[in-house]
Structure formats: structure tokens, C-alpha cells
Amino acid sequence: MNKLTQDVIQSFSGIENPRHHYLMTALVQKLHEYVQEVQLSPEEWEIAIRFLTATGQKCHEQRQEYILLSDVLGVSMLVDEINHQQHENQTPSTVFGPFFIPDMPVREYGAAIFKTLEPDQLPLLITGRVVDQDLQPIEYAKIEIWQTAENGMYSGQDSQQEIDNLRGIFFSQVQGEYAIQSLLPVSYQIPSDGPVGDLLNFSKRHFWRPAHIHFMITAPHYHDLVTHLFIQNDEYLNSDTVFGVKDGLIVNYGRCEPSAKIEQKFNISSAYYQIEYQFVLVRE
Numbered sequence: 001m002n003k004l005t006q007d008v009i010q011s012f013s014g015i016e017n018p019r020h021h022y023l024m025t026a027l028v029q030k031l032h033e034y035v036q037e038v039q040l041s042p043e044e045w046e047i048a049i050r051f052l053t054a055t056g057q058k059c060h061e062q063r064q065e066y067i068l069l070s071d072v073l074g075v076s077m078l079v080d081e082i083n084h085q086q087h088e089n090q091t092p093s094t095v096f097g098p099f100f101i102p103d104m105p106v107r108e109y110g111a112a113i114f115k116t117l118e119p120d121q122l123p124l125l126i127t128g129r130v131v132d133q134d135l136q137p138i139e140y141a142k143i144e145i146w147q148t149a150e151n152g153m154y155s156g157q158d159s160q161q162e163i164d165n166l167r168g169i170f171f172s173q174v175q176g177e178y179a180i181q182s183l184l185p186v187s188y189q190i191p192s193d194g195p196v197g198d199l200l201n202f203s204k205r206h207f208w209r210p211a212h213i214h215f216m217i218t219a220p221h222y223h224d225l226v227t228h229l230f231i232q233n234d235e236y237l238n239s240d241t242v243f244g245v246k247d248g249l250i251v252n253y254g255r256c257e258p259s260a261k262i263e264q265k266f267n268i269s270s271a272y273y274q275i276e277y278q279f280v281l282v283r284e
Contacts, residue, residue, distance in 0.1 A: 005032040051195050058194040062156030067098040068196045071242035089133040090282045092246040096226050099154040107168040110266045112181035115165045124184050128277040129176040137176030141219040144169050152188030185211040210234035222281040251275050
């Protein structure tokens with residue numbers, strides 16, 4: 001370790017929290033090692049500064065370009081991998097993504113998160129339970145859900161969508177059961193109009209994510225779960241541009257014919273698609 005690196009690390013000796021001190025000094029050491037290894041030029045460092053500046057300038061309340069950058073570099077999934085090892089009995093977690101919006105409407109059991117249903121569209125009924133690692137039901141677990149519309153865009157990206165379209169908050173019932181009406185998700189391309197798009201174009205990488213639905217599930221005294229459900233046989237399952245697919249999150253869906261029972265329970269009078277999935281949380 002050269003003297004400059006030692007001096008910079010020493011300059012952070014006033015950080016009292018041991019973990020914070022370790023995080024900062026390890027970052028400095030690894031960053032200096034990288035600069036030494038590649039023999040970084042001033043021009044290259046200036047390009048990096050411009051890239052990071054542009055990334056920050058692209059962020060706003062409905063878009064987080066730094067999360068997108070973390071995702072395409074695989075950092076998000078590496079952090080997930082390290083921390084999911086501590087909760088092996090939990091439903092697999094995956095990337096949070098850059099398009100979550102908090103404080104969406106609380107919806108009733110079985111309610112729809114879509115605003116309209118086109119004549120040729122069938123609703124998707126997602127049902128299942130939220131349970132603990134002993135398969136005991138968790139009542140009143142908070143389930144936040146969000147997904148893109150058929151055009152591959154999230155509300156917040158697309159000015160034509162109401163902000164709460166295909167988003168909502170549900171709570172599990174007494175036996176942990178939940179029911180949500182949505183639409184079949186579609187594969188889509190992540191935004192290409194910012195620095196992350198420039199990076200992927202420069203690298204000749206594609207922009208596609210396989211069709212999925214986001215979930216964040218929380219309950220008192222349990223570890224939070226951030227995950228997706230991916231649709232089986234999607235062509236991008238093996239090449240997700242943010243590396244987020246895990247086998248345990250791939251689900252199939254079936255077409256169901258209308259029935260009086262479903263119509264009475266969920267007000268679905270047409271044929272519909274259905275996914276069943278059980279989410280497992282682990283205790284803190």
C-alpha cells in the first residue's frame with residue numbers, strides 16, 4: 001500500500017462506528033488499488049466523473065438511475081446473494097428495481113390493480129398465502145405490488161398512465177391468504193435514454209427483462225422480502241439484463257373458465273388466468 005493510500009485511510013480514523021470505519025477505509029483501499037492496476041489516465045477519470053454526474057441528474061422521484069446502474073453491473077444481485085444466504089428458508093429475493101413508488105392505494109382482498117381491461121384482455125388472478133418458515137399463516141402481512149403495463153412501461157415512466165395503475169397495497173387474511181387481480185406481465189426493455197443506456201449500447205448488451213411482477217412483503221418481527229414472480233418460458237429468463245432471475249421465482253399460469261363461485265368472490269365473469277404462489281417469510 002503506497003503512502004498516499006495510507007494517508008487517506010488514516011484521515012478517516014475519526015469514524016467511531018467500527019462497521020462504518022471499515023466500509024469507508026475498504027472502499028478507499030479498493031478504489032486506489034483499481035486506479036493503480038489500470039493506470040487510470042486523467043481523461044479516463046474525467047469521463048467517469050461525467051458519467052456519474054449524468055447518472056445523478058437522471059434521477060427523480062419516479063426513477064432511480066443509480067439503482068438501474070447497480071442492477072446492470074450485477075451489484076444489486078451480489079448484495080442480494082450475500083444477504084439471502086442468511087435467510088435460506090425465505091422465498092428467494094431479487095432486485096428492488098428503480099421504479100417503486102411508495103404510498104400507493106390500499107386495496108381490498110381480490111381487488112384489481114389495473115384501471116381498465118381491454119375487450120381482448122383476460123384478467124390475471126394471483127392467489128396464495130403468506131406463511132412463516134414452519135408454514136404457519138402470517139395475518140396482515142403488507143403486500144406491495146407493481147408491474148409494467150402492456151407497453152412495457154411503469155406508471156411514473158408513462159404520462160398516459162395514472163400513477164397508481166398496476167400498483168397497490170394488499171394485506172394477507174387470517175389464514176395468510178391473499179388475492180390480487182392484475183394483468184399478465186410482458187417482457188420489456190429498461191430505459192435506454194440515460195447513462196445506463198449509453199453503457200449498455202457501448203457494451204453491445206441488450207436491454208430486455210423477462211416478464212415479471214414485483215412484490216415487497218413485510219410483517220412485524222419478520223425479515224422484509226423483496227422479490228419478483230417471473231413467467232415461465234419467457235425468452236429472456238436466461239439473459240435478464242439485471243441478472244435477477246432465480247429458479248424458485250419462475251411460475252406458470254393457467255387459463256380458467258368462468259364460474260359462479262369466482263364471479264361471486266372476485267367479480268370476474270369472463271375466463272381468466274391464474275397464478276398460485278406461496279410466499280415464505282423468516283422471523284427476525
